[in-house]
Amino acid sequence: MATTTQFLCSECGWSGPKWYGRCPECGQWGTVTEFHEPAIASNGRRRGASRASATSHDRPQPTPVTDVDLHQSHRIPTGFHEFDRVLGGGLVPGSVVLVAGEPGIGKSTLLLETAASVSRAQPNSTVLYVSGEESLAQVRMRASRVDAVTPNLLLSSTTDASDAVAAMSSIRPSLAIIDSVQTISSSDVDGVPGGSAQVRAVTSMLVETAKSLDCPLLLVGHVTKDGSVAGPRTLEHLVDVVCQFEGESQTALRLLRAVKNRFGPTDEVGCFDMVGDGIAEVSDPTGLFLSPSDVPTDGTCVTFTIDGHRSLPIEIQALVTASVLPTPRRATNGVDPNRIAMLTAVLYRHGRINLLDRDLYVSTIAGGSAKEPACDLAIVAALASTVRERALDRTTCAMGEISLTGQVRPVPRLTHRLSEAARLGFTTAVVPRHRSSSSDTRIPADMNVIEVSTLAEALSALGLD
Structure with a gap:
């Protein structure tokens, strides 16, 4: 397949055919890198256009807002009232939530306990936890420590985006968790895992799968040394909710903030406490x-x-x-x-x-x-x-x-x-x-x-x- 060379800014997502030392969009220095993306042939465009016009009568027609059923967007409780508060009442089916934070802050522990809570609340469905950083035995050890061992919690250890998408499509879980999005790569895209091109392509695949399956998806994201989400800025635009998990290494207090939320407010904060057997929510942190x-x-x-x-x-x-x-x-x-x-x-x-x-x-x-x-x-x-x-x-x-x-x-x-x-x-x-x-x-x-x-x-x- 033919490819075309583009240059992408890892800060704002700007792309162009020429390299710049300083991004012409956001003005940051040293953020424009080269990547390759497949080029679509011109005859393919014509065939696609003719096929689209021929089947236009089969496309879904716009629906009046008064006819949309609100019950189709019922929220799924996470098992943590503080997490639900930040999300606006729970997880929306088909939504993609990015939880970012520093290493060792407790992101994986929070989401693993969330997976166990959802699996216990819905015993007739399954929850999929895909880890690209740990083996199955390591995830099982952590699940035993935080009391997250349930029979309908399925584990997978892979770094291939195709395997993660195939697992979601075959299992059709009620909740899927990817830990972390920077470790998952696609063989169809050039670049190293965690790079701008890989992160953008992998996130697009996962978002499309979650929307088609109407399955809520939780993504774990890394942060840079200045506290921003690692990867291109388009990553935050692709997902529906962006949460920051913050805390001081000297204390056990953890704060979860919603930086972006399409389904709720962005001025809520959830309080958690790191304990010996996992993480516990703090409903009244005043003391x-x-x-x-x-x-x-x-x-x-x-x-x-x-x-x-x-x-x-x-x-x-x-x-x-x-x-x-x-x-x-x-x-x-x-x-x-x-x-x-x-x-x-x-x-x-x-x-x-x-x-x-x-x-x-x-x-x-x-x-x-x-x-x-x-x-x-x-x-x-x-x-x-x-x-x-x-x-x-x-x-x-x-x-x-x-x-x-x-x-x-x-x-x-x-x-x-x-x-x-x-x-x-x-x-x-x-x-x-x-x-x-x-x-x-x-x-x-x-x-x-x-x-x-x-x-x-x-x-x-x-x-x-």
């Missing part, structure tokens, strides 16, 4: 980011962040010591270091607290992220608390963005944050005076909300002036 001690300690303050539709408490701890270095040290964990430098200058200018010549250590609990601007007031409160050696009450929280002029700016969805704080037993909240929207008018009845407009007022309300 993970708070220290268990009820004794007030200086240098700590609690704030509430918004992650998807959830409001999570984040405890911020700060330590200030005298510096013995010419340049004071700024060590952070879970906090933006550039934000700490700015808040230190604002605290000196508008709060009359000089920390410019001190070593600052700011951290969160259990790997929580306090990079949202609404955490500014809590960070400043923690720094002022350790300098004044005054502990804040454990039932007090602070939320607000601090500007360079010392103003405490409004934060979005303040009512949602206050409701979650009241549910966890917080009785006092220091918040901005001017709320961002008219909907933020409901204040929990059993909470004392102190509204401030400047940093000086906030420090006075917290007893740190």
Whole structure:
């Protein structure tokens, strides 16, 4: 079969007949590589066009939207409420979901337990798990460890896309899992496994098979060192849902986010916990980011962040010591270091607290992220608390963005944050005076909300002036 030489950008999917050092579409350097694709003969085009015109009366006609049966798109529960939350209620038949994450984060464990849950819920159907990275014995060992051994869970170990497609077509499973898409290759396409041409061709084959069989397909994807999905950018366009599985290697907390979702929202987040026998979902993660001690300690303050539709408490701890270095040290964990430098200058200018010549250590609990601007007031409160050696009450929280002029700016969805704080037993909240929207008018009845407009007022309300 004749082939034609094309050049493909691995970042945005641009293709053209000429090589460029810099992609003319996205502007990235060194991402354009050569690949070969089959060329269609001109007489083949004519024959195909005449055949299409001759059988046009046999093609399916458009259907009015009012006549489409919604029951044909019933969702399949994954066995994890957190996974279903991210997907929008479960797996849609015929959908293709890409789960990407760093090596060892728990992608294979999550999908293997999902396969076992679906197979137990549907004992009359089968679930196919295709592994291109492990042998059957290795997958069986992991299935025994996570209690995913069911008779209707079928395993296959292959790196050939034709074998995976043939297995799906013959078995017609209720759920298929490919681990991973970068290890599967096709003999009909030039290039090494994991390359741009191979990944695009293999994904197209798998997507077409899943759509024709009306079978939901879960793909495991690798990520690059910058956190993006490995392979061409067209990979994300071919699939229906793209999920990012994130987590810190030092902690057991894992977060699943939907970057793209054709069947649901993209602002949901699922929480999981890596345990000894697999992975467990965390339906209420609020206690993970708070220290268990009820004794007030200086240098700590609690704030509430918004992650998807959830409001999570984040405890911020700060330590200030005298510096013995010419340049004071700024060590952070879970906090933006550039934000700490700015808040230190604002605290000196508008709060009359000089920390410019001190070593600052700011951290969160259990790997929580306090990079949202609404955490500014809590960070400043923690720094002022350790300098004044005054502990804040454990039932007090602070939320607000601090500007360079010392103003405490409004934060979005303040009512949602206050409701979650009241549910966890917080009785006092220091918040901005001017709320961002008219909907933020409901204040929990059993909470004392102190509204401030400047940093000086906030420090006075917290007893740190």
